Amino acid sequence: MTDTLAKDHETVRAQQRTAAAQARRLKTLDSLFELRAFIALGVLIVVFSLLSDSFLTVDNVITMTRHVAINAILALGMLLVILKGGIDLSVGSTVGLSGVIAGELLQGLHLSPFDVVAYPQVWAVIVICIAVGALVGAVNGILVTRLNVAPFIATLGMLYVARATAMLISNGTTYPDLAGNPSTHNTGFDWLGQGRPLGLPVAVWIMIVLAALVAALLRSTPFGRWLYATGGNERATELSGVPVKRVKMAVYVISGACAAISGLIIASELTSAAPQAGDTFELNAIAAVVIGGAALSGGRGNVRGTLVGAFVIGFLADGLVILGVSTFWQMLIKGAVIIVAVILDQSQQRFRRRRAAASAVAVAAEDAEDDSRNPQRVTSEA
Amino acid sequence: MTTATRTAPVLRAADVTKVYGGTQALKGVSLDIVAGRTMVLFGENGAGKSTLMKILSAVESPSTGHIELDGRPVAFGNARQAADHGISIIHQELSLCPNLSIQDNLFLGREHTHQGGVLVDRAAQRKLARQVLGRLDESLDPDALVSELRLGQQQLVEIARALLQQARVLIMDEPTSALSAPEVEVLFHVIRELKSAGVAIVYISHHLEEALSIADDVAVLRDGRMVATARAEDVDLPWIVRKMVGREQASLFPAREPALGAAALEVEELSVADPTSPGRLAVDSVSLTLRAGEMVGIYGLMGSGRTELLECLAGRLPVASGVVRLQGRRLTGDIRRRIAAGLALVPEDRQRDGLVQSMTVGQNISLASVSRFVRRVLLDRRAEADAVNSTIAGVTVKTAGADAPIGSLSGGNQQKVVIGKALMTGPRVLLLDEPSRGVDVGAKADVFKMMAQQAHNGLAVLFSTSEAEEALHVPDRLLVLVRGRLVADVHPHEITRDRLMSLADGADTTDEAHHD
Structure with a gap:
């Protein structure tokens, strides 16, 4: 009798051990899934450094990071919009518009009624450009929240409107020289693109600061919580008294402002502003967010993932250039990476659901066993 | 098994369990x-009736x-395959495409084509x-x-679709909830x-008498378990109710000694337009007063306007006419302002x-009050966690912790989380729409106890059921809502179960309601 009991006990212990091992394996697999963007980045760096001596040099890494920064700044704004369950296709055009306005202001603004030329100071130029970007975002926000236009359509419309505005202001031509003139006290714009405080390009610093701000916004403010909730279940969030419309409005405004900052950096790096600048940049930004593990349906994603996503895209592009791979192949490889990223994300979600279901069935089985031992018990809440 | 059947079953569920997230909807x-x-399935909300129907019809696995069909185990991948084998389901929620015609809906996915098989043979x-609608006495x-049809007519279209599929087993989940009395007669016919053509019917309804009147066999589900099966002629309504509610009924409902305070919520002549069919009133000139410390129940069936009334009070639906006052002050504005004013x-x-669903238990609980925890600009996450943990303890949520995903909780515990979220906003008036829906018996008792506790603490509690x-045991006062109108305002001890059911059926108001 005691023998069989002991044996039973042993069997149970063995089963528990197997279950625990299984759980550990699933957990490891899950964290591997979680880190897939990091792993991809690591693989990229290793492969490119093996294939080219010039890839993993300090200078090259800094150059590549500067390229990454432009996309990452756009992607941070895009992340917020995507967390809400929206999309912002207008950011590339806003990049161009922002540069054009900087060009117009730095070349001197002709105020025809007064017959004077105004030369705003560089800080004022920056503020005005960011405000214009925010304005484009505000129009997106109004279209989406007040007029119920689908985000894809609203921002697609603004993609054309903002680009056309940039063309109209510049008359389709490039502003060739944004260096300013000492006599009009508006020099220094080129610092944004060419300055290197503490050895790092200004663009990289801006990326770091913005990433920290957005991360804090998401993690440690009610706004962040509201944003995740809105993307997860807008109805329930609204019924909880959250100002959902203001949240949606805000993410488009922030996305527009981020695009304007990117536009300023590009114009400053080149000390010239072309109205075509930023064409299709929205796609790279979306790709970075998606590779970073955010769900296009909203409610899931974070700053860390988005940054890694931007690095994957940037390092991949620059690495392929260094290796002399043709642009056609570059595009093909980038497309494949995006699709693989989304497939991996889907399988992670499926895997998690299976894991949850498996544990729930186990609980159910345990419950049924309890009940058969305890037929008197009527209620059972797992 | 007490089912005394001499013939072999055509369809059989064998030891079926269904788990949703952390909830066990069916237990063996x-x-x-x-x-x-005709097999009629009885059970309270959340007993697992609809889940079982979905499994029988392969909507869920x-x-x-x-599942066995003609004695052989089957595993249909989807409802379409089950329908091809003669198992059809008419859902509680209509599954028609309102933008298509009756014809297009009837033949959706099974279009008759001309010879050659490409073009739809609309004449055929x-x-x-016409034939099948004629069988249902409808000259549509x-x-x-479909969008131009009344809800009852849409229901009949749904039934016509099942008839067209030559169902051998026809499953009806609350088919009469939207039908008028004459339409119900047609359906029963x-x-x-x-039946006489050999079709097996599985039937679920909230109208117990009505359902019992057409039953050959009855089965009672409680809390995800099959607690009794019998031949209809061997049982009566009280037996069914006893089986549905279970022995511990008395302990389910808390005894109360209400201490009433001042008027907390006053509603005068409130009307609300029906959001699904504008031009109709979902709530029609309802007046009621709710006092602090009072627990008031609204008894109403689907479509009675109970949800619209509560959602209008909460600020989700606009007021068509009428006045609402909270503690003497006129209540206006959006949901956010009403929560701030003390109504949840x-x-x-x-x-x-x-x-x-994408957030944790704790984030869900604090969602409505998270801005309270701001120190300067950032969240004081420790203060938030403390408040969340005390709410989790207060509403007795069983969870691995505040960081557990919300989907890992059972239905009852998820409901407690939603109640906890409402309580965390510090309301004076608490509205609960069907708080016991999809909640098993144990958690149901907890939920009612919690509501009684809140009333005891001076909140005014208004809930629908x-x-x-x-309705007869939980509230201090009972309102009966039928087609948007308040038809009774009584002490629950002053009304019998039969009287309540016939009031709510609105048999005497049926005709007028369908013609105004």
Whole structure:
């Protein structure tokens, strides 16, 4: 009798051990899934450094990071919009518009009624450009929240409107020289693109600061919580008294402002502003967010993932250039990476659901066993 | 098994378990369905009736156990395959495409084509549609848009679709909830006709008497388990109610000694337009007063306007006419302002309106009051965690912790989270729309106890229910809502179960309601 009991006990212990091992394996697999963007980045760096001596040099890494920064700044704004369950296709055009306005202001603004030329100071130029970007975002926000236009359509419309505005202001031509003139006290714009405080390009610093701000916004403010909730279940969030419309409005405004900052950096790096600048940049930004593990349906994603996503895209592009791979192949490889990223994300979600279901069935089985031992018990809440 | 059947069952559920997230909707349920007989399934909200129907019709697949058709185990991948084998379901929620015609809906996915098989043979479809609608006593134009039909007519279209599929087993989940009395008669006539043609019927309804009147066999589910099966002639209504509610009924409902305070919520002549069919009133000139410390129940069936009334009070639906006052002050503005003023709603549909599935238990609980924890600009997450943990303890949520995903909780515990979220906003008036829906018996008792506790603490509590037992035992005062109108305002001890059911059925107001 005691023998069989002991044996039973042993069997149970063995089963528990197997279950625990299984759980550990699933957990490891899950964290591997979680880190897939990091792993991809690591693989990229290793492969490119093996294939080219010039890839993993300090200078090259800094150059590549500067390229990454432009996309990452756009992607941070895009992340917020995507967390809400929206999309912002207008950011590339806003990049161009922002540069054009900087060009117009730095070349001197002709105020025809007064017959004077105004030369705003560089800080004022920056503020005005960011405000214009925010304005484009505000129009997106109004279209989406007040007029119920689908985000894809609203921002697609603004993609054309903002680009056309940039063309109209510049008359389709490039502003060739944004260096300013000492006599009009508006020099220094080129610092944004060419300055290197503490050895790092200004663009990289801006990326770091913005990433920290957005991360804090998401993690440690009610706004962040509201944003995740809105993307997860807008109805329930609204019924909880959250100002959902203001949240949606805000993410488009922030996305527009981020695009304007990117536009300023590009114009400053080149000390010239072309109205075509930023064409299709929205796609790279979306790709970075998606590779970073955010769900296009909203409610899931974070700053860390988005940054890694931007690095994957940037390092991949620059690495392929260094290796002399043709642009056609570059595009093909980038497309494949995006699709693989989304497939991996889907399988992670499926895997998690299976894991949850498996544990729930186990609980159910345990419950049924309890009940058969305890037929008197009527209620059972797992 | 007490089912005394001599013939072999056509469809059989064998030891079926179903798990949703952390909720066990069914726990080892078996059921035999026999050709030419009507099986009526009884059970309270959340007993697992709809889940079992979905599994029988392959809308959902069982977590464990299986389904047998003609004695052979089957595993249909989807409802379409089940329908091709003669198992049809008419859902509680209509599954028609309102933008298509009756004809298009009837033949959706099974279009009749001309020879060659490409073009739809509309003439043939129209003829068949006329025939089948004729069997249902409906002279509807097959080319009319479904969106132009009354809800009851849409229900009949749904039934016509099942008839067209030559169902051998026809499952009806609350088919009469939207039908008028004459339409119900027609439906019952069709059911009898189908039975004599050898079709097995599985039937669920909230109207117990009505359902019992057409039953050949009855089965009672409680808390995800099959607690009794019998032949209809061997049982009566009280037996069914006893089985549905279970022995511990008395302990389910807390005893109360209400201490009433000042008027907390006053509603005067409130009307609300029906959001789904503008031009109709979902709530029609309702007046009521709710005092602090009072727990008031609204008894009303689906479509009675109970949800619209509560959602309007919460600021979700606009007021068509009338005045609402909270503690003497006129209540206006959006949901946010009403929550700030001290009114919180626990919505009926937890998944759709109550919870954000992508967030944790704690984040869901603090969602409505998270801005309270701001110090300067950032959240004081420790203060938030403390408040969340004390709410979790206060509403007795069973969870691995505040960081657990909300989906890992059972239905009852998810409901407690939604209630906890509402309570955390510090309301003076607490509205709960069907708080016991999809909640098993143990958690149900907790929920009512919690509501009584809040009333004891001086909150005014207003809740809706479609369960007569709850309506008669939980509230201090009972309002009966029928088609948007308040038809009774009584002490629950002053009304009998029968009187309540017949009031709520609105038999005497049926005709006028359908013609205004």
